Amino acid sequence: MPPLFPIDDAGFLAARRAALLDLAGARGCAGIAVFGHGSALGTGTKSHGALRFLSGWDGHESAALLLILPEGAHLLVASPFMVPLARDLRPDLVVHDVRPDAWGATLGALLPAGARLGRVGFDEMPAGIHRDLGDFGHGPALDADVARLRLVKDAAQQHLHRAAAALCDELFAALGAELSARLPAWQIQLNLEMRARRAGADYCRTWLTIAPQADYCRYWREEALAVPQAGDQVLLGVALTVDGHWGHGIRMGSIGPLSAAHAELAGHVDAMLEAGLAALRPGLPLAGVEAAMEAERLRRGLAAGDPGVRRFRNGHGLGCSYEDPLLTDAFRQHFDPTAAPVAAPELTLSPGMLFELHPNLFVAGLGGAALGEMVLLSPHGADVLLRFPRACVQWS
Known part of the structure; x- marks a missing residue:
């Protein structure tokens, strides 16, 4: 690079x-x-x-x-x-x-x-x-x-974050060939992470969940031993840095046709993501982003506190930290059942703020769905930095 x-x-x-x-x-x-x-x-x-x-x-x-x-x-x-x-x-x-x-x-x-x-x-x-x-x-x-x-990214920072987003896209595009080799998930992760490093990332960490019913983010070799099989749900999360500036994204799909249950879960998180993107407008309150995604979840009949449901944060700030301060405080860490409700900072959204929005649902008996977009707030609204299609991929 x-x-x-x-x-x-x-x-x-x-x-x-x-x-x-x-x-x-x-x-x-x-x-x-x-x-x-x-x-x-x-x-x-x-x-x-x-x-x-x-x-x-x-x-x-x-x-x-x-x-x-x-x-x-x-x-x-x-x-x-x-x-x-x-x-x-x-x-x-x-x-x-x-x-x-x-x-x-x-x-x-x-x-x-x-x-x-x-x-x-x-x-x-x-x-x-x-x-x-x-x-x-x-x-x-x-x-x-x-x-x-650190709240508002200048032109030089934005340039580096866009470069990081491009590397995330490269890894999403490479996933299909890796899955077709039928390697264990941890080996696929290693190949993708090394690809990012060779392309200019100074750090890269992925999580890859491959299972008939995806259950949570699987980061480590000991929990990522599955070999891709027909019918598996596949979720890939990428987090990397270019010159210390973070890029992040999540994409999903299946090996073979997408099941009806998996498609329904994907539809829920996609609708939540769209609600969050619509709330990213200059002059609106920061707290409104999480509120919009949670309101869409409830509108779809997905109640909070269901013991069969696992979730992690709907989003966070990005910058020189994976979870940039202040902006991240507006998003509750749902994966921790003891986490208190967030007290979002009284901040107004401004151009130059950078977010990762990644609503997600893991439902016992159905599987998991997660979609993540890097979003730079522009004077006109949400500028999505990732270019790899958000639609679920059906890998052969």
Whole structure:
């Protein structure tokens, strides 16, 4: 894949840091400390998204601490093996080869006595690292401030998300040939994930459920041993990144003709998706998107709380995190029966917001259906970024 940025990204990363510094200054902070894990945790980390948004750095399997000061930004790299890469890729940052147990002393050498630091990502910081930071680890949390800065994607971000969407489409198009080889599902996943990596994704994770009656999202080898057979329901979810910017989608179908029960389930989730897309209009409340999909579900006679029904979120925000903050808060995680009803942020939909909408239903005795679309909010409404057809596919 050719370079996706026609210009260096250092300028707009510096602008993001300057905007956050202004907000921190109003809270009496001399600077900001941003903790983040690397991208190897995939969907399992939120701190990486904030670090990537502000620095462009990915420590992969290692953590890092970004120190933002008015005179410049410093990157404290946890792994010595990542230091050469950090210095090569991020010449706009002062890179420090220092282990986490010495981060507190490094901050002390860079800051005046008594300096107050704002904090980002500290909810995921290991307790031992936090302890060793001493007073530097107890300033005001600025996570919500960063989240607001991340709400609207600029042109460069949109470009990368569109590239990620194109890779998702490529994997959906390749699924048929993989199914015809009659490999176990986990091997099909591996082939698709490697295809995405070769095409330019820096991370890719799929789930693939193949069964007479699809029951839930099957991610791991131990639960994805099924070999495709005639009559099976097939659901594929793709989540990947291009230069740290997420792409995501879900498509479904069957091996051979679609059963009447499966077609009915697919019709339900497609109608819910259309309701969600219709609610994505600038100026409308964010909470209305989930409400519209849930109203369509109820209109179709699908009651909540049925013990034979499993569901996951109807959607979430996308960005430098798989579940971008604030926007994701509007969608309840239905797969967790103990999850409280959402208290959606009082946000108004604005152009540049990016969502994944993926209504889904898994019904005991019938099977499962899920459809997922990447949706960029434009001044005119929902701009669907995936191009692979949404209709159920009948694979031979």
